[in-house]
Amino acid sequence: MTAFLTRALDHIRDDVRALHAYQVHSAAGLLKMDAMENPYRLPEALQQALGERLGRVAINRYPGERTGELAQALARHAGMPAHNGIMLGNGSDELISLLSLAVARPGATVMAPVPGFVMYELSARYLGLNFVGVPLTADFELDEAAMQAAIQAHQPALLYLAYPNNPTANLWNPDVIERLVQAAPGLVVIDEAYQPFAARNAMGLLDRYEHVLVMRTMSKFGLAGVRIGYLMGHAEVVHHVDKLRPPYNISVLNAEAGLFALEHADVYEQQAAELRAERARLLTELAGLPGVVAFPSEGNMILTRVPDANAVHAGLKARGVLIKNVSGMHPLLAGCVRLTVGTPQENHTMLTALRGVLADLAPSVAP
Template sequence: MASLSDLPIRDDLRGQSPYGAPQKHVRVQLNVNENSHPIPEAVARDIVESLAAAVLTLNRYPDREFTVLREGLAAYLGHGIGTEQVWAANGSNEIIQQLLQAFGGPGRRVLAFPPTYSMHGIITRGTGTTWLTAERDPGYELSAETVVAAIEAHRPDLVFLCAPNNPTGTPVALDVIEAAYEASDGMVFVDEAYAEFMPAHAPSAITLLPDRHRLVVSRTMSKAFAFAGARVGYLAADPAVVDALRLVRLPYHLSALTQAAAIAALRHAPEMLATVDDIRAQRDRLVSELPVLGYRAYESWANFVLFDGLDDPHATFEALLERDIIIRDVGLPGALRVTAGTEQETTLFLEALAALAPRGAR
């Protein structure tokens, strides 16, 4: 049996680790920011019927331009976004990969501000693009001054901003994105995977797209739409960006079944998003109640909360796992991240953590 070291793998991949969120089947799963609420039965029935119709056409290739899906996504996004400005792929991770295939690669550089979504760096390195980092402001915040200074220091080909940021939940103000765009002559990518969980008044980076042809804003159906298993991500950008992605996408990269399921889900967007308010409420509950237990909870505009004040985060993670609850150790000193689940899941987590507080909190 060979190991990786026995293979002629690329030198820049040696010693790297794959994305590895623990996959454990426990009663309370609050580790990968899924939507804990099931898809409504009536919606599920329509999706199944759409899939059944699509199965009858599987002897033919799907629409490689996935036109109907793009029309549905454009209508959902609003803000005057046209079908020609929308692109979709198998999760927003594939969106990022295609973006880097088109605008990154050997000799090109991405600038990011960790801690941030770990797949940004993994995909960047996987495409042979150089991964550069700059520090955030205190409290994991990000100011326009900090971003501009980093861009001027590194002159990257792409700037990655996660808004709200994962794993911290930190919002990114539009003036920060505007400043990044003005300071850069490369692509500016804004990952809005958690946009639906932002406060209702908070504007999306999509509002900045007019006259900014180097700006790209990605979304996903995995979170708010409770569609993680379907793997559907998408972006909005200038039509020229979409043309660039056509150059690197694999032929027919979105299957007929994926397209059918996503189109059906978008037909029921209000029902699919009906749980968002409840998730926000549980997130805000976590932010309020974690400090009562002796922890610091960071402001979050996503569907999760980062909290710190732990002597041994891994020990707390394992102790919760023993109680059939899994959250996420994101590798930050003294910190863990927990997804906002259902009311019952949130209660079970808080009760279990309270029982551990004497040995978990500083």
């Protein structure tokens, strides 16, 4: 290590140097079933129409009015109450970072149930905030008593409630959520990233509670590569968070692609309906596999407990299928992997590979 490199590293925070970066594993040559993406592309005619439309965009100019038009189109699509405000982020990840920045006073606490989306904790720690994770129950429900006690003890400036949750994929009891909202002293963010696949949502809370924000994304809608997240809530609250947003954070191409998608929302809804049907079929198929427990899902993923998560992950990868091994994320997830719901053919391929892996493991896990 040269003196120049030592000098440079000395000025990077110790806690940052000690952190582990968010990992995105290569899926080259593999069936990608690890990231909850919509597996369907647009029909060819719409691909051509989108390409022609993007070709006409003035990419020599900074983003302007079309970004605002996208925000309003998303508000209408979500059914946002008229008196609320909306802001856009470069995916939900940027919104989570901006929310942490907005509450980043010395000693402030961010809270979320765990296991949950890792970026809630990471974004808090990046800014030196306290993070308090409150464990779910053994069946991945909110532990209301523990949550209430933690809220009372830590007075969180920011409370995240993912609805459905990631990676457990379940919707929590709405009455419990509302009681936690009533107890929370700071902002409450309902993260509805998987709303296209869920039986209900929490938009009604915006009419009743001015400290509640609802966060959604176009990623699960079918535009994961476009990176558009949006945050809705009381206009004044959103206005203050929006001050922290970098100028021009949504490119003109992304905004135009988002508007195009909303104009063809029926196509994406049909895709979501097909994925919900495939989810039901997958749950039935998984229930019949030896040593496998598939948990109820309201997302486009299924949390599954298997005899040996590490061996199943490695075995599937060797057979050309990439899934997410979540067994080390939290003690409640011991033995668990997360499976993305794909097309009928993708799901067939994944199930065939999983049956093969389980058959190979059977002698080693037999009593």
